[in-house]
Amino acid sequence: MVLVFFLLPVAAIFARVPIGSLLDQLxxxxxxxxxxxxxxxxxxxxxxxxLLGTPTAYLIAxxxxxxxxxxxxxxxxxxxxxxxxxxxxxxxxxxxxxxLGGTLQVFGLEVGLGTQAAVVLAIAFxxxxxxxxPAVAAFEAVDPTLLGAxxxxxxxxxxxxxxxxxxxxxxxxxxxxxxxxxxxxxxxGATIMxxxxxxxxxxxxxxxxxxxxDLNFDSALAISALLVLVSAALLLSVKLVAGWRSTYTSLIxxxxxxxxxx
Amino acid sequence: xxxxLHIAHPxxxxxxxxxxxxxxxxxxxxxxxxxxxxxxxxxxxxxxxxELGRVALHGETxxxxxAGVDVSPERRRVGLVFQEYALFPHLTVRGNVGFGGRxxxxxxxxxxxxxxxxxxxxxxxxxGERQRVALARALARDPGVLLLDEPLSALDAFTRAQxxxxxxxxxxxxxxxxxxxxxxxxxxxxxxxxxGVLVDGxxxxxxxxxxxxxxxxxxxxxxxxxxxxxxxxxxxGPAGLTAVALDAGFTAYTVEESRxxxxxxVYPWEVSVARDAPDDSAVNHVRAPIAxxxxxxxxxxxxxxxxxxxxxxQSVERLGLREGDVxxxxxxxxxxxxxxxx
Numbered sequence: 001m002v003l004v005f006f007l008l009p010v011a012a013i014f015a016r017v018p019i020g021s022l023l024d025q026l027x028x029x030x031x032x033x034x035x036x037x038x039x040x041x042x043x044x045x046x047x048x049x050x051l052l053g054t055p056t057a058y059l060i061a062x063x064x065x066x067x068x069x070x071x072x073x074x075x076x077x078x079x080x081x082x083x084x085x086x087x088x089x090x091x092x093x094x095x096x097x098x099x100l101g102g103t104l105q106v107f108g109l110e111v112g113l114g115t116q117a118a119v120v121l122a123i124a125f126x127x128x129x130x131x132x133x134p135a136v137a138a139f140e141a142v143d144p145t146l147l148g149a150x151x152x153x154x155x156x157x158x159x160x161x162x163x164x165x166x167x168x169x170x171x172x173x174x175x176x177x178x179x180x181x182x183x184x185x186x187x188x189g190a191t192i193m194x195x196x197x198x199x200x201x202x203x204x205x206x207x208x209x210x211x212x213x214d215l216n217f218d219s220a221l222a223i224s225a226l227l228v229l230v231s232a233a234l235l236l237s238v239k240l241v242a243g244w245r246s247t248y249t250s251l252i253x254x255x256x257x258x259x260x261x262x
Numbered sequence: 263x264x265x266x267l268h269i270a271h272p273x274x275x276x277x278x279x280x281x282x283x284x285x286x287x288x289x290x291x292x293x294x295x296x297x298x299x300x301x302x303x304x305x306x307x308x309x310x311x312x313e314l315g316r317v318a319l320h321g322e323t324x325x326x327x328x329a330g331v332d333v334s335p336e337r338r339r340v341g342l343v344f345q346e347y348a349l350f351p352h353l354t355v356r357g358n359v360g361f362g363g364r365x366x367x368x369x370x371x372x373x374x375x376x377x378x379x380x381x382x383x384x385x386x387x388x389x390g391e392r393q394r395v396a397l398a399r400a401l402a403r404d405p406g407v408l409l410l411d412e413p414l415s416a417l418d419a420f421t422r423a424q425x426x427x428x429x430x431x432x433x434x435x436x437x438x439x440x441x442x443x444x445x446x447x448x449x450x451x452x453x454x455x456x457x458g459v460l461v462d463g464x465x466x467x468x469x470x471x472x473x474x475x476x477x478x479x480x481x482x483x484x485x486x487x488x489x490x491x492x493x494x495x496x497x498x499g500p501a502g503l504t505a506v507a508l509d510a511g512f513t514a515y516t517v518e519e520s521r522x523x524x525x526x527x528v529y530p531w532e533v534s535v536a537r538d539a540p541d542d543s544a545v546n547h548v549r550a551p552i553a554x555x556x557x558x559x560x561x562x563x564x565x566x567x568x569x570x571x572x573x574x575x576q577s578v579e580r581l582g583l584r585e586g587d588v589x590x591x592x593x594x595x596x597x598x599x600x601x602x603x604x
Binding site: 143145146148149150151152153154155156163164167168 | 304307308309334335336337338340341342344346348350351352361362363399400402403
């Protein structure tokens, strides 16, 4: 029963759209623009999330400092924050009239209604924790003795990070990145409040569904079908990475074959 | 070249406080788990910064808390072999050995007989092979000091005896200042020139292993070297001997003089076992059932009442000894040493 409840809405999307008209609908301008905006903003947001989130997660995982629990909790806050609240918060902080709006304008950065930077910011804010939280866990799972061993073997903190910590945490990091990307693709609430829904600029696929819902229901269905496929592909890749990772790590404590000996 | 260190550092239950100087020799720190042994190695390697301390190798200062010197671990010439070896699971044997220095990788793979495993990953290796990889990796850096944390504890009993012999020869040939820590006195005695007994953060006694056995500084050192330790009250006995009324319920005689509370120290190999009290020069006899028989190679440790005797496996067979048999354990008055009661 539960399974049917979860599967039926997804199946219904495909049941309502014949394959032929699906492709027709997807070739419209609205969908093309939304797809471009979605891919571009999500790619930029993901790069930002990974570049800034990875070192942050590594430091949180390997250093003990006062207030560590508080920092972890604050990083999780966007996970539970209602998206509309996130949008209002972003507006109040980075919008043209927000706390930092003036400062950003000095640097030539216009963030606010109708800018792609706002879309990127909204996605990074909402999807970032989906990367950072598993990344902290992945780095925590790396045996600190290995990091110590690297140091005594002449590797400085940087080389220790790139040659030991990063490769050993790679599985968890990719899974986190995929989850974060999936969350970013579906971002709606914060984006519509903070960046608006301007076709070709800030209108992502999720926002396009909302717009097309009133104008052309078939088009909304087609975009939905597209997002279902992308999300499913991402989920599958997370599962595959996790599966590969568990077989890889579970080997380590055991000698696989005692028959290999000199 | 000599390694000099002084450490004062509070640990959970006690404070680490010791001063050591190690020349081109192997020093073993032995002691019960939690005595602070591994912390000493971590301080030398720079992975743990003590509250107060000084570490210097041949005049090159790595740590001096008073002068504010603290050289980072990667710039100390230390080869540290971790207890579980800490091999990098994502790198091959070659990658592991070459991590610290690529120059001598092939030579070291050859020397440690792991050339054939160069492309294998640590998960595919046996315990003994992992240890050889860990040693090769530590030596690839051309360290000025070698540190070994429980080098044999991760090995099974069979591999252990073989690796012990190999490791002893390696340490002799390297002639590097070496500090190894172990909880096993036999390992320490087999591997090192000097043994320091570390208890609650303090070194009770540092001496060659044979000397520790011959003249232990106190009861703890004695029991650690494997001796029987019997508490009792000493008083004047017959024929110039000292009689010790033991807590265990019988009296032991010794040539050493003392009065009052003492511990009688008897090494297991000085205790003989017979079916009946023998008519020989031994004056100390304990008649009791055998509590346990533990085989150690060609020797057997026989627990008789409060005393452990060590006899050959052959004798056990000849006498047909079994658990529960009532036998007599005997030792000479000259084999019973006295230490002040601890």
